[in-house]
Amino acid sequence: MRSAAGRARRERSQRAAADRRVFKALLWDVDGTLAETERDGHLVAFNRAFEALGMPWRWSEQHYGELLAVAGGRERLVCDMSRREEAPRDARQCEALANTLHRLKNQIYAGIVRRGELPLRAGVAELLSDCCRAHLPMGIVTTTSRGNVAALLEWHLGSHWEHHFATVVCADEAPRKKPDPQVYRLALEALRLRPHQAVAIEDAPAGIEAAQRAGVPVIVTHSHYFPACAAVGALAFGPSLGRSDGWRPGADPRATRISLEQIIHWCAHSPTPLISSPAGCEP
Numbered sequence: 622m623r624s625a626a627g628r629a630r631r632e633r634s635q636r637a638a639a640d641r642r643v644f645k646a647l648l649w650d651v652d653g654t655l656a657e658t659e660r661d662g663h664l665v666a667f668n669r670a671f672e673a674l675g676m677p678w679r680w681s682e683q684h685y686g687e688l689l690a691v692a693g694g695r696e697r698l699v700c701d702m703s704r705r706e707e708a709p710r711d712a713r714q715c716e717a718l719a720n721t722l723h724r725l726k727n728q729i730y731a732g733i734v735r736r737g738e739l740p741l742r743a744g745v746a747e748l749l750s751d752c753c754r755a756h757l758p759m760g761i762v763t764t765t766s767r768g769n770v771a772a773l774l775e776w777h778l779g780s781h782w783e784h785h786f787a788t789v790v791c792a793d794e795a796p797r798k799k800p801d802p803q804v805y806r807l808a809l810e811a812l813r814l815r816p817h818q819a820v821a822i823e824d825a826p827a828g829i830e831a832a833q834r835a836g837v838p839v840i841v842t843h844s845h846y847f848p849a850c851a852a853v854g855a856l857a858f859g860p861s862l863g864r865s866d867g868w869r870p871g872a873d874p875r876a877t878r879i880s881l882e883q884i885i886h887w888c889a890h891s892p893t894p895l896i897s898s899p900a901g902c903e904p
């Protein structure tokens with residue numbers, strides 16, 4: 622006969638295992654995940670900023686894709702300038718030019734958003750609604766600046782957009798940009814959650830790495846610039862939240878999109894432990 626102490630121990634460990642699977646917040650990346658902001662927003666705005674300042678530089682779609690290896694719009698600009706003959710040699714001049722261009726780029730980006738030229742990606746609005754209906758807290762975790770996030774979300778969710786999110790962590794609060802896990806750690810701290818109690822949605826290698834280094838399970842939606850992004854250890858990866866085919870693990874084939882229910886299902890059937898980072902995970 623099993624002892625009461627053994628039974629209690631087993632129950633405690635079952636409860637702990639169940640708790641590890643409980644998913645208490647959804648954390649959203651912004652660029653490439655909520656909308657195709659890189660190709661249709663930032664790239665266009667950078668080129669218009671060059672033009673507005675009478676500069677001959679223009680970035681092609683392909684060149685911008687290569688520059689995306691550098692996180693942060695201003696940092697991306699400085700990196701590109703360091704390789705250009707015609708850029709200022711003096712470091713202070715270079716910084717000043719990068720600051721001017723970046724400010725202008727952000728103004729132009731906000732204009733693009735406000736003209737309605739940056740729709741949310743398929744399935745995003747629906748998943749946001751699922752979470753609101755289920756009272757599931759959501760967070761924004763991004764390397765872009767708060768101004769850019771505000772422009773995009775104000776347009777799509779209205780002037781009270783911040784009410785939809787329990788936390789909004791941008792480059793302003795987390796200056797160590799992805800793949801550094803700082804932005805995720807700050808969001809977890811604000812939500813008072815352990816890493817495996819949240820799920821992140823990301824599209825790019827730097828974002829996936831940031832989430833995984835913070836110990837947060839990640840769902841990967843492939844975007845224009847990262848159509849087949851390596852997703853080792855991801856909870857799930859697939860082409861778009863707006864469809865149910867092409868996902869691994871597979872999604873409900875009767876569904877037309879990735880719902881909150883689907884994400885809960887993936888969490889519940891994830892091989893234990895949910896934590897997928899090979900690196901140290903705890904903040």
Ligand code: XBP
Nearest residue numbers: 651652692693694695763764765766
């Ligand atoms: C995307 C970025 C950002 C944007 C540009 O971050 O790397 O730098 O490209 O925005 P995420 P800024 O995927 O985390 O949303 O010009 O404000 O840096």
